[in-house]
Amino acid sequence: MSGATPRRRFAPGTTAADLRAYMEPYVARLGYRFSPDADTVAFTLDAIVSIIDSTGDAFCPCRMMTGDPKEDARSVCPCIYLHADEFAAAGQCWCGLFVRTDAPDDLAPGMEAVVPEGPVEVRVAAAGELRDGEARHLKIGKRDIALFRVDGEH
Structure with a gap:
């Protein structure tokens, strides 16, 4: 240190x-x-x-x-x-x-909860946050993710 x-x-x-x-x-x-x-x-x-x-x-x-x-x-x-x-x-x-936001209100606090198997959808940004022609770079853990919005599509 x-x-x-x-x-x-x-x-x-x-x-x-x-x-x-x-x-x-x-x-x-x-x-x-x-x-x-x-x-x-x-x-x-x-x-x-x-x-x-x-x-x-x-x-x-x-x-x-x-x-x-x-x-x-x-x-x-x-x-x-x-x-x-x-x-x-x-x-x-x-x-x-x-x-x-989609978790039930009675979810036990902390990581004692059961972790589901298989893929899980992970939200990284809301599509509405990007304007047409805008790009955003996100670093999530060791992943580099590029988001683009072109003509209302993402």
Whole structure:
């Protein structure tokens, strides 16, 4: 671990409500929402606020920090885009803070849920977000994905 001071993405005093307002529109674009389990959401957001207070960033509370900034960046919450296949299959992220929009409200929080077999549809962007002629590059895990919209088709 280097002696450099880590960059703070969040100001001291960031609250759970601040995090929710910051994260909600982002995860919605990926096809996720906050868990309907209010206790899980409150507990997890409070844990992330504590992590922000000590590190300056919103690391996932259920992942171990390694001290390697590049590796630890894979655990910045919300990390849905980095683990899209796993989370899509389980219907939620590791800690259960976010669930897929099509997940049932009674889904058990956390990755204790049964992971279905076979291919799973993973939303990477909404077609309506691209204008005609627009292209977008996405990096999801180790995959590079190019999206294009031409004459209303995608």
